[in-house]
Amino acid sequence: MASTRRALRVLGHPVAQAGGWVAAAGWAAAFPLMSHLANQAAWGRFAAPGYLLAAVLTVTLPCGLAARAAGAAAVLGAALLPLGALALTGHHQSEVTVVERSAALLLHTGSPYLTETPHVVDYNPYLPAMALFGLPRVVLGEAGPAARVLGDARLWFAAAFLACLLTGWRLLRPGGPLRASVLPLTVLTASPLVALALAVGGVDLPLTGVCCLAMALAERGHPLRTGLVLALACTLKWTAWPALPVALLLLHRRHGPRSALRAAVPALAVGGAVIGPVAALHPHELYEQVVRFPLGLTAVHTPAGSPLPGKVLAGLGPYGHTLSLTLLAVGALAVAAWLPTRPPATAVAACDLLAAGLTVAFALAPAGRFGYLALPAVLVVWPRLATAPGRPVPVPRRRPTHRRAADVPMVSRDTVRTRE
Numbered sequence: 001m002a003s004t005r006r007a008l009r010v011l012g013h014p015v016a017q018a019g020g021w022v023a024a025a026g027w028a029a030a031f032p033l034m035s036h037l038a039n040q041a042a043w044g045r046f047a048a049p050g051y052l053l054a055a056v057l058t059v060t061l062p063c064g065l066a067a068r069a070a071g072a073a074a075v076l077g078a079a080l081l082p083l084g085a086l087a088l089t090g091h092h093q094s095e096v097t098v099v100e101r102s103a104a105l106l107l108h109t110g111s112p113y114l115t116e117t118p119h120v121v122d123y124n125p126y127l128p129a130m131a132l133f134g135l136p137r138v139v140l141g142e143a144g145p146a147a148r149v150l151g152d153a154r155l156w157f158a159a160a161f162l163a164c165l166l167t168g169w170r171l172l173r174p175g176g177p178l179r180a181s182v183l184p185l186t187v188l189t190a191s192p193l194v195a196l197a198l199a200v201g202g203v204d205l206p207l208t209g210v211c212c213l214a215m216a217l218a219e220r221g222h223p224l225r226t227g228l229v230l231a232l233a234c235t236l237k238w239t240a241w242p243a244l245p246v247a248l249l250l251l252h253r254r255h256g257p258r259s260a261l262r263a264a265v266p267a268l269a270v271g272g273a274v275i276g277p278v279a280a281l282h283p284h285e286l287y288e289q290v291v292r293f294p295l296g297l298t299a300v301h302t303p304a305g306s307p308l309p310g311k312v313l314a315g316l317g318p319y320g321h322t323l324s325l326t327l328l329a330v331g332a333l334a335v336a337a338w339l340p341t342r343p344p345a346t347a348v349a350a351c352d353l354l355a356a357g358l359t360v361a362f363a364l365a366p367a368g369r370f371g372y373l374a375l376p377a378v379l380v381v382w383p384r385l386a387t388a389p390g391r392p393v394p395v396p397r398r399r400p401t402h403r404r405a406a407d408v409p410m411v412s413r414d415t416v417r418t419r420e
Helices: 001-013 013-032 037-062 063-089 094-108 128-140 145-150 153-172 177-192 191-202 204-221 221-232 241-256 259-281 283-292 309-314 318-341 347-364 370-386 415-420
Strands: none
Touching: 013 037, 013 191, 037 063, 037 191, 063 145, 063 153, 063 177, 063 191, 063 259, 094 128, 094 153, 128 145, 128 153, 128 259, 153 177, 153 191, 153 204, 153 370, 177 191, 177 370, 191 204, 191 370, 204 221, 204 241, 204 347, 204 370, 221 241, 221 259, 241 259, 241 318, 241 347, 259 283, 309 318, 309 347, 318 347, 347 370
C-alpha cells in the first residue's frame, strides 16, 4: 500500500496531471495521421483538443477545481462528443455491426451466428450473451437521431462498464461516499485506454467491468452474486473464462470452500444454460466462429493484426502458426498450474492474476490487437483506485450503552487494516 500511496501522491501533482493530458493529446493526434481506420481518425480529431484543454485547465485553475474541470473537458472531448457524432452518423467498427446483427439473428432464428460466412464481418467470435447489447437496436431501429443513438450497442457497452466499476468501487470501499469515485472514473473513462474503445467499438468494455465486479463481490463474500456475475462474463466472450477459477480461488481463500462451491454452481449452471442450447443446436457455427476464427484457423482470417509475438510467429507460415498455438497452450497451462500455489487474498491480487494471464494470452495468440490489452490494464488500475488508502471510512462498531451513535468515530482504511 505504501507504493500505491506514493504513486497517487506523484500523480496528484498538477504538473504530472498536465503532462499526462499532454501525452494523451499526442497519442490522439497520431491517429488522424497514421490510422487507416476512419473511425479511429475521427476519434483522434475530437480527443486531441479535449486533452489539450484538460492540460491547460489543470495548470491554470485553482487546485480544488482543476482536476474536476480537466476530467470533464477530457471526457467530453475524448468520449462523449466522438461517441455521439459517430453514433448519429452510423459510423463504427465492425464489432458493433456483429453484435447488433447477432441480436436480430437470436430473436429470429434462435442462434446469434450466421450459417454462411464468406466475409470477415459475417463471423461472430462472441458467445451468445453478447447479443443482449444489440437488442436496443432491434427494438428501436434507426428511424431518427434518438433511435440511432439510443439503439447503438456502444452506448450499452459503456453503460454496463460504468455500472460495474461503480458497483465494484462501492463494494471495495464500504461506507465511503460514492461521489468519491466520480473523478477517478471520469479520468479513467477519458483516458485513451477506455475512450477510444468506447467511441469506436467498445465490445470489451462490459467484459472488463463484469470481471472487476466479480472480483469485488468475491472479496466481500457474496458467493451467489459472484457466481451469477461470472456466468454473465463467461457467456460474453471466451477471454473471460480465466476469471472463473481466479474468483473461486479468492472466495476459497477468504471465505472457505463452501463459498467457492456456492459461486461455482450458479456460474456453471447459468453459463451452461445460456451456451448449451446454442452449442447443441448449432455446434458447427459456434465452433467455427468462436473457436477457430479467433485462432486464425478458418479460411477467412480475423482482421486483428497488431505485431504482438503470437501474430509475428503466425505470419511465418504453418509452422510459425503451430508454434504460436503451442506457446499459447503452454502459457495457459503454466498460469493454471501456478494459480493454486499463489491463491489471491484480495480483489487487487485476483485482478492482477487475471490481468497477467490475459496479457500472456493476448501476446501469444495468433491474432490480436494492442487494444485488447486495455482489459488487463483496467483490471490492474481500477481495483487499486478503489482500495487506495488514506480516506476516511466509517467502521461499524458495537456501541457501548453509555455512548450515542453520533459519538462513534471515523477511522481511516489504513487503521482498519492495522486492526485486522
